[in-house]
Amino acid sequence: MAVILSRRVDYPMIDSANIAYYPRIYDLAHRFFEECWQEICTISYPELINVRKIGFPIVSAKTEFIAPLRYGDTVKAKIWISRVGEKSCTWQYRFSNQSDELLWSSEQITVCVDMDSLQSILIPDDLRKGLEMCDE
Amino acid sequence: MAVILSRRVDYPMIDSANIAYYPRIYDLAHRFFEECWQEICTISYPELINVRKIGFPIVSAKTEFIAPLRYGDTVKAKIWISRVGEKSCTWQYRFSNQSDELLWSSEQITVCVDMDSLQSILIPDDLRKGLEMCDE
Amino acid sequence: MAVILSRRVDYPMIDSANIAYYPRIYDLAHRFFEECWQEICTISYPELINVRKIGFPIVSAKTEFIAPLRYGDTVKAKIWISRVGEKSCTWQYRFSNQSDELLWSSEQITVCVDMDSLQSILIPDDLRKGLEMCDE
Amino acid sequence: MAVILSRRVDYPMIDSANIAYYPRIYDLAHRFFEECWQEICTISYPELINVRKIGFPIVSAKTEFIAPLRYGDTVKAKIWISRVGEKSCTWQYRFSNQSDELLWSSEQITVCVDMDSLQSILIPDDLRKGLEMCDE
Numbered sequence: 446m447a448v449i450l451s452r453r454v455d456y457p458m459i460d461s462a463n464i465a466y467y468p469r470i471y472d473l474a475h476r477f478f479e480e481c482w483q484e485i486c487t488i489s490y491p492e493l494i495n496v497r498k499i500g501f502p503i504v505s506a507k508t509e510f511i512a513p514l515r516y517g518d519t520v521k522a523k524i525w526i527s528r529v530g531e532k533s534c535t536w537q538y539r540f541s542n543q544s545d546e547l548l549w550s551s552e553q554i555t556v557c558v559d560m561d562s563l564q565s566i567l568i569p570d571d572l573r574k575g576l577e578m579c580d581e
Numbered sequence: 582m583a584v585i586l587s588r589r590v591d592y593p594m595i596d597s598a599n600i601a602y603y604p605r606i607y608d609l610a611h612r613f614f615e616e617c618w619q620e621i622c623t624i625s626y627p628e629l630i631n632v633r634k635i636g637f638p639i640v641s642a643k644t645e646f647i648a649p650l651r652y653g654d655t656v657k658a659k660i661w662i663s664r665v666g667e668k669s670c671t672w673q674y675r676f677s678n679q680s681d682e683l684l685w686s687s688e689q690i691t692v693c694v695d696m697d698s699l700q701s702i703l704i705p706d707d708l709r710k711g712l713e714m715c716d717e
Numbered sequence: 718m719a720v721i722l723s724r725r726v727d728y729p730m731i732d733s734a735n736i737a738y739y740p741r742i743y744d745l746a747h748r749f750f751e752e753c754w755q756e757i758c759t760i761s762y763p764e765l766i767n768v769r770k771i772g773f774p775i776v777s778a779k780t781e782f783i784a785p786l787r788y789g790d791t792v793k794a795k796i797w798i799s800r801v802g803e804k805s806c807t808w809q810y811r812f813s814n815q816s817d818e819l820l821w822s823s824e825q826i827t828v829c830v831d832m833d834s835l836q837s838i839l840i841p842d843d844l845r846k847g848l849e850m851c852d853e
Numbered sequence: 854m855a856v857i858l859s860r861r862v863d864y865p866m867i868d869s870a871n872i873a874y875y876p877r878i879y880d881l882a883h884r885f886f887e888e889c890w891q892e893i894c895t896i897s898y899p900e901l902i903n904v905r906k907i908g909f910p911i912v913s914a915k916t917e918f919i920a921p922l923r924y925g926d927t928v929k930a931k932i933w934i935s936r937v938g939e940k941s942c943t944w945q946y947r948f949s950n951q952s953d954e955l956l957w958s959s960e961q962i963t964v965c966v967d968m969d970s971l972q973s974i975l976i977p978d979d980l981r982k983g984l985e986m987c988d989e
Contacts, residue, residue, distance in 0.1 A: 455748045456762065457876070459869045461630070461924065462696055466865055467639050468607035475604060476727045490728065491789030494597070503603050506644045513699065516869065517763030560598055563649065591884045592898065593740070595733045597788065602729055612863045626864065627925030652733065653899030733902070734968055739911050740879035747876060766869070775875050778916045785910075785971065832870055835921065 447525035447581055448481040454518045464513035470549055471506075473514075474538050477522045485526075486575035494560060499569070501555035504533070508551040518542045526579045532557050532565045534576050583661035583717055584617040590654045600649035606685055607644075610674050613658045621662075622711035630696060635705070637691035640669070644687040654678045662715045668693050668701045670712050719797035719853055720753040726790045736785035742821055743780075746810050749794045757798075758847035766832060771841070773827035776805070780823040790814045798851045804829050804837045806848050855933035855989055856889040862926045872921035878957055879916075882946050885930045893934075894983035902968060907977070909963035912941070916959040926950045934987045940965050940973045942984050 452473065460466040465473075479490040486493075493499050514520060520540050528535040533556045540549040557568045568576065588609065596602040601609075615626040622629075629635050650656060656676050664671040669692045676685040693704045704712065724745065732738040737745075751762040758765075765771050786792060792812050800807040805828045812821040829840045840848065860881065868874040873881075887898040894901075901907050922928060928948050936943040941964045948957040965976045976984065 456751050456766075456868065457744055457747060457874055460864065461867045461869060461871045462636060462638070462699065463869045464638075464699070466611075468604045468611060468865070471604035471607055472729055475602075475729060479728050489789060494728075495788065500598060502598070502600075502646070504646050506642070506646075508642045508644075510638070510640050510642075516767065517761065563598065563600070592732065592887050592902075593738055593880055593883060596728065597731045597733060597735045599733045604729070608865055611865060615864050625925065630864075631924065652903065653897060734908060734910070734971065736910075736971070738883075740876045740883060743876035743879055747874075772870060774870070774872075774918070776918050778914070778918075780914045780916075782910070782912050782914075835870065835872070 446579065447523050448484050448579065449521065449523055450477050450480055451519055451521045452476065454514050454516055454520060456516060458514065459516045464515055467510060470510070470514060470540075471508075471551075473520065474522070474540075474551060474553075477524060477538070478536070481524050485579045486572050488572075498560040499566075499572075500558055500560045501534070502558060502563075504554050504556050506551060506553045508549070510549060512546055512548045514540070514542070514548055520548070524579075525581045526576050527552070527581070529568065529573060529576045531567055534568065537581070582715065583659050584620050584715065585657065585659055586613050586616055587655055587657045588612065590650050590652055590656060592652060594650065595652045600651055603646060606646070606650060606676075607642075607687075609656065610658070610676075610687060610689075613660060613674070614672070617660050621715045622708050624708075634696040635702075635708075636694050636696045637670070638694060638699075640690050640692050642687060642689045644685070646685060648678075648682055648684045650676070650678070650684055656684070660715075661717045662712050663688070663717070665704065665709060665712045667703055670704065673717070718851065719795050720756050720851065721793065721795055722749050722752055723791055723793045724748065726786050726788055726792060728788060730786065731788045736787055739782060742782070742786060742812075743778075743823075745792065746794070746812075746823060746825075749796060749810070750808070753796050757851045758844050760844075770832040771838075771844075772830055772832045773806070774830060774835075776826050776828050778823060778825045780821070782821060784814075784818055784820045786812070786814070786820055792820070793817075796851075797853045798848050799824070799853070801840065801845060801848045803839055806840065809853070854987065855931050856892050856987065857929065857931055858885050858888055859927055859929045860884065862922050862924055862928060864924060866922065867924045872923055875918060878918070878922060878948075879914075879959075881928065882930070882948075882959060882961075885932060885946070886944070889932050893987045894980050896980075906968040907974075907980075908966055908968045909942070910966060910971075912962050912964050914959060914961045916957070918957060920950075920954055920956045922948070922950070922956055928956070932987075933989045934984050935960070935989070937976065937981060937984045939975055942976065945989070
């Protein structure tokens with residue numbers, strides 16, 4: 446089942462056009478990504494990174510910037526995993542605002558890596574189970 | 582003709598895995614994007630934004646993260662415009678490091694807008710001329 | 718009365734030494750600063766900025782970095798206002814972690830300005846009332 | 854002798870008030886800090902961090918925000934070291950713009966640490982020599 450999370454658009458996201466500077470929308474997506482591990486795999490991303498030394502860096506992304514994120518908006522993120530491979534998985538992000546207007550859509554492939562070597566590894570079974578259940 | 586620019590990977594780009602945090606690669610791309618207006622259209626992006634009130638926000642992006650950017654690397658960016666439409670244009674970015682290893686590739690569509698209304702407008706002729714000449 | 722807020726230390730705050738990169742601690746402080754207006758003056762900072770066109774930019778800061786912020790920490794911020802002048806006020810920040818260890822302490826003077834001209838103005842009475850009540 | 858460096862104010866530094874968001878001025882200071890090691894101690898900061906595993910994290914800062922940094926400005930930084938102790942040293946930053954207007958002044962104490970343990974260590978002699986010669 447998809448994860449739903451929300452965060453406010455803070456002042457530092459905004460540029461001189463009064464909308465979110467686009468690299469910071471990816472940054473927001475990463476903050477949601479971190480946060481959803483607890484719900485998807487019952488492990489925090491800090492524990493995954495620091496204790497199990499496993500990470501999921503991005504290798505490709507396709508993104509549509511549909512409407513601007515504005516200061517004072519609350520972004521609601523719907524996040525799910527559309528494909529789980531042996532070593533990689535595909536994340537879907539849909540951001541909308543407090544008026545349910547769709548703002549941002551992104552498909553991102555991440556690879557499971559050993560954080561010390563940054564070499565790809567098989568997704569461990571306990572994580573795979575959670576990831577596979579996180580469908581739309 | 583493509584624009585070639587280079588910048589060092591500064592410490593703030595790097596994460597705890599000792600590689601560039603991916604949203605900051607988009608941020609680096611934007612810094613190159615700003616810088617290349619002078620060469621492509623003989624106008625600085627600050628002047629375009631502040632004086633002519635014209636901007637080119639992103640509407641879609643397809644990106645491959647091929648190899649990590651590391652602290653101390655110098656990123657060489659090759660930037661060109663693969664398509665100029667009536668109101669939008671498509672930018673190509675290829676980042677490599679000091680060993681000519683390809684690190685990052687991105688195709689980004691930007692739309693010409695009036696910065697006050699954020700509504701799309703026709704690309705002005707003087708800018709179009711420069712953009713069209715910036716092919717690979 | 719001081720405001721107490723808390724936020725997790727997200728991955729983008731962390732540097733290659735596995736601790737928060739120091740400018741991002743100021744960024745975190747600003748996110749708390751924005752958030753506390755609702756409690757102090759019953760107005761959101763987005764409304765203050767966007768509708769009333771009033772802001773409180775920083776003019777000076779004295780800061781002690783006492784212990785590192787680490788990934789996975791939850792930062793508890795205690796924020797109060799130690800002085801309210803005619804046009805400026807002095808904010809106190811104390812950050813501690815989930816073990817009540819003091820991490821960061823900062824005293825920051827901000828000036829009330831008209832956001833269009835960036836010229837200083839007298840702090841409006843309704844805001845002054847809230848600010849004066851936010852003592853330690 | 855003081856080090857003089859300059860960088861342009863890039864778009865990502867700017868906020869909705871059309872001036873640099875203040876935590877990003879510290880970020881700019883850090884980028885200058887990194888860059889000046891080559892001139893002061895004839896070693897790059899990446900080499901200091903990655904190879905010698907020595908860093909100089911900040912422990913305290915006193916800062917005056919004198920005038921705004923604006924988009925399109927070129928910031929000229931004058932950097933020197935006003936005191937070298939056994940384990941710490943005090944950096945002075947003065948930022949001015951292309952019109953020689955003073956914008957930002959900061960005094961920052963950094964401590965020499967072993968990057969693996971983050972414990973303070975004596976400043977190595979070869980570095981001390983360079984740091985001591987970098988007076989105003």
